Amino acid sequence: MASGKLMLLCAVVLGCSVISMGAPYPEAGGEPCQPDKLTVYKVVLQTFWTRDQFPKHYPDWRPPAQWSKLVGRSHNKSFVLFRLGTRASNGVKTFAETGRTDVLEEQTQGEGGVYDEFNAPPIGIGAGRTEAEFFVDGNHSRVSLMSRIVPSPDWFIGIDSFDLCVNGNWLDSITIEVDPVDAGTDNGFTFTAPNWPTEPQGLIYRVTSHYPAHPASSFYYPYMKRLPPIATFQFIKVKEYELSEVFHHTEDERQYEVLRMEHMTRNTIDVLNNNDIEAEIEEERSEEERRIQHLSTTTHAPTISTTVTSTLEDSTSTNHMPLARVQVPSAGIIPKGDKDAILNSIVETYRSSPTSSKDHHRKKYKGKPRSKLHKIRPPRDCRVSDWSPWGPCSKSCGIGEMTRRREVLKHARRGGKVCPPLLETKWCGSARACSRGYFNW
Known part of the structure; x- marks a missing residue:
């Protein structure tokens, strides 16, 4: 031995x-x-x-x-x-x-x-x-x-x-x-x-x-x-x-919005796309509208009328007659997709509402469960599918690669765990079908 x-x-x-x-x-x-x-x-x-x-x-x-x-x-x-x-x-x-x-x-x-x-x-x-x-x-x-x-x-x-x-x-x-x-x-x-x-x-x-x-x-x-x-x-x-991995990327001449990294969480960077942003804004907007409606019905805040006047001009007359008067809540209508307006509206609502008083807040909601007063949505982790089968080798002769993929089922939200890698690669290939001079370096 x-x-x-x-x-x-x-x-x-x-x-x-x-x-x-x-x-x-x-x-x-x-x-x-x-x-x-x-x-x-x-x-x-x-x-x-x-x-x-x-x-x-x-x-x-x-x-x-x-x-x-x-x-x-x-x-x-x-x-x-x-x-x-x-x-x-x-x-x-x-x-x-x-x-x-x-x-x-x-x-x-x-x-x-x-x-x-x-x-x-x-x-x-x-x-x-x-x-x-x-x-x-x-x-x-x-x-x-x-x-x-x-x-x-x-x-x-x-x-x-x-x-x-x-x-x-x-x-x-x-x-x-x-x-x-x-x-x-x-x-x-x-x-x-x-x-x-x-x-x-x-x-x-x-x-x-x-x-x-x-x-x-x-x-x-x-x-x-x-x-x-x-x-x-x-x-x-x-x-x-x-x-080694070799990538050939060219710079795109089209201009895009520049996002500052200090204003973005890690999850935002990983899952950033227009559909997700619109969904988040729409979700926040809906929650705010429900909150404002709840406050207006429970505090009996006075409603201020705003008159919107439109005129109809007759081709045969010089008189202008009012068409309609419409009443809208004092909070106003928040433009859809305007995230800054949504945040400002939340701040103004809590400043102007009588419920901003701590004593009034304690008396009005005394004895009620706190979970009903403050509904906090928990983080959502990224969910991915199972791995697909390994694909065919990229080459029939010499050194190639085999890959397999998995898909994102749900993106991470509100600080949840980010998505893991979606692509795996491994070596493959065989010299059995190669010509005699293939390995002459």
Whole structure:
């Protein structure tokens, strides 16, 4: 275990280590990498399946030694592509036995902890090379891969949940040696054995030079301490992106009313629009009219008549005759939409009314509940809807964004809590469909 940690330290500092899968690779641990940094990695699969290295039952035809396409996922801790000592999923079983990936692709990008799904082309010979690029971030720093050995009963090579982030830093470069893995779904011992399903299904296990300990096994070399590496996976950091927002706003030439910030509450700034202002003024105006009407009926204040005279000019006469006399309350009619007039009217009403006397006020309303005398409206917090589902990725190739929104159901009023953010954004994208020169910076 100490040697494994030493190798990992070399990988962090020098970016040049080789980890053998003869023993489980060490857990990265430590603090996570920054979630707002998106990193591009390249994985290079090199295979060394030759007659010199593995002479026993080496397949020369129908079909000759080769490798299926490489299937990969970057993901978080919750996702598992395959795991030693457990039963293979239906997707892994199908892929290990036939090379088909349709079942594996049912759980794709953005589902179940998967961040990016990617593939690399198959290798048509036993010893060859293939590569692919993929994305990781601080919340999805692990990578899992599989490539099927062709021909074989249910054998493949792969890596399970390798963490590319160590102590808050992304590995620059690391190479991992791997051994064959048996999916535990077929009982065949040789590369070209006929289909012989394992009933009940067994567990996934690593194939060694001594296990399975059967003379017919194609990888059984009892005189060897361990099998030669049949393949290596090399991970190379290509590029890091920092999350940034770019806005292109132009100044509007139209002139608007200038609002002084010291006269505005935080809520006013957040929810300022013409409809809300008109609604507030209309609400205050209605309450004031009801208050004035109540005062005029309870205090029996004298009504002063104001005569409004209109004349009708007859084309055949020079006489002017009064048309009508209209009486209006002394308080007058407050113009609709005039907020200053409303406030002034409230002040003048309390100054001129006999109820402004404290003694008169106490006597008149003695014994009545205070809640009926002073109706105070409580603050109203902002209410928003639930989040919408995540939208599609903005790009089919390369780095994009996914967004989701929520709507304001009711704006805050009278000092209530302001509205929370209405938009969320996260990284998305995949390099699997990109052309070869897409990442040539």
